[in-house]
Amino acid sequence: MARRRRARRPWYRTRAYRLTRTLVMSVCLVVGGVWWAGEDEPTDATANPAQVPVAADGNGSGDARGTKSHRAEGEGDGRGAKSHRADADGRGGANPLRPAPTRPVRPARPKPPPRPLPRSPAASLAIPYFGLEAPVMGLGLDRQRRLTAPPVDDPKLVGWYEGGPTPGEPGTAVAVGHLDTRTGPAVFAAIGQLRPGRLVEARRADGRTAVYTVDAVKTYEKAHFPNKEVYGDRGRPELRLITCGGTYDRKKGYASNVVVFAHLTETRGRARGT
Numbered sequence: 001m002a003r004r005r006r007a008r009r010p011w012y013r014t015r016a017y018r019l020t021r022t023l024v025m026s027v028c029l030v031v032g033g034v035w036w037a038g039e040d041e042p043t044d045a046t047a048n049p050a051q052v053p054v055a056a057d058g059n060g061s062g063d064a065r066g067t068k069s070h071r072a073e074g075e076g077d078g079r080g081a082k083s084h085r086a087d088a089d090g091r092g093g094a095n096p097l098r099p100a101p102t103r104p105v106r107p108a109r110p111k112p113p114p115r116p117l118p119r120s121p122a123a124s125l126a127i128p129y130f131g132l133e134a135p136v137m138g139l140g141l142d143r144q145r146r147l148t149a150p151p152v153d154d155p156k157l158v159g160w161y162e163g164g165p166t167p168g169e170p171g172t173a174v175a176v177g178h179l180d181t182r183t184g185p186a187v188f189a190a191i192g193q194l195r196p197g198r199l200v201e202a203r204r205a206d207g208r209t210a211v212y213t214v215d216a217v218k219t220y221e222k223a224h225f226p227n228k229e230v231y232g233d234r235g236r237p238e239l240r241l242i243t244c245g246g247t248y249d250r251k252k253g254y255a256s257n258v259v260v261f262a263h264l265t266e267t268r269g270r271a272r273g274t
Contacts, residue, residue, distance in 0.1 A: 042166030068191070114267045116237050120206040122160040125175060129198045134187050136202075138162040139176065149176055155186035165237065167202035168210030168267055172231055172238045179244040179254070188243035192217060192258045199264050200239060206271040212222075212239045214260035219245050221256050230259055237264035 122136040139148050139159035150159040158177045165171035178186035199213045220226060230240055239262045246256025 065075075113236065114168075114264060116170045116264070117166075117204070117210060117267055118207060119166050119169055120204040120208065120271070121162070122167050122175070122202050124203045125158045125160075125206050126201040126203070127194070127198070128201065129194065130190050132187070132190075134158045134177070136160045136175070147174065147176060150178065152178065152181055155181045155183065158187055167204050167239075168208065168237055168264055170237055171233050172240060174231065174240050174242065176242045179258075182256065188241065188258075191241050191243060191260050192219070192245060194260055200241065200260070202239070207269050208271055209268040210237070210239075210264055211266035211268060213265040215261045215263060217260050219256050219258050221246065221252075225257060234263070238262065239264070 008089050038242075068238050090185045121138065124133060124134040124135050134156055136158045137150060137160070139150070140163060142148055147161055148159070150157040155178050158175055160166075161174040165173040169187065170207075177188035179189055180186050194214050194217050196216060198214045200214065202212070204210065220230075230242075239260075241260035241262070243258050244254035244256070245258035246254055248254050
């Protein structure tokens with residue numbers, strides 16, 4: 001009896017076809033699931049409410065305007081932010097997006113003015129902006145009761161009026177210096193370039209330092225010099241730096257004066273022996 005030949009299976013019933021079909025269906029299910037999950041995720045604009053700018057006008061209306069623009073962005077995908085909020089809280093009602101509460105920023109307290117210092121003569125004067133540091137000598141008044149000037153043969157010397165306040169004392173202190181001499185620039189050659197906010201440091205004989213902050217720099221003609229404005233008491237420790245300025249005449253000298261206005265803002269160091 002002849003052996004019966006076994007019939008060959010169709011291709012769609014082979015093991016290879018079934019494995020391939022199972023693999024393809026698994027990949028399709030995974031891709032479809034990822035796509036479906038991505039459709040339910042919120043857009044970038046609504047993913048994190050803290051990143052959505054909310055305008056505020058100080059009366060509570062900022063949240064309303066913020067959610068209105070938020071809804072307008074959500075309407076582009078056919079669902080809107082309203083339905084997104086309903087899905088989030090499960091009730092279908094509104095759930096306003098509010099920024100996290102923040103503490104109010106308190107304005108910085110103004111720094112109290114420094115206490116005036118007792119009397120002690122000036123020893124040196126420094127202007128850090130110029131890298132200037134110069135010794136100080138005492139000055140008085142001449143027979144016409146005009147303030148004298150430091151000697152011309154020492155152009156790097158600053159004169160401090162001894163009849164007025166010492167550094168850091170209440171009242172308006174006065175220091176003068178030459179603009180230039182026949183040999184070149186002098187100690188106050190550049191003070192006309194000072195601007196408000198620059199510092200002037202006056203070291204005292206007792207070891208302390210009075211620090212003044214520049215308020216203004218002005219130029220006055222000598223023929224119309226405002227004594228009261230320059231030398232008048234302002235009710236706090238102040239300093240005036242004075243030198244020559246304006247046009248120069250060989251016979252009459254300079255026609256104007258440059259005046260730096262400054263007030264005491266800090267004191268440094270301790271008096272010797274304390």
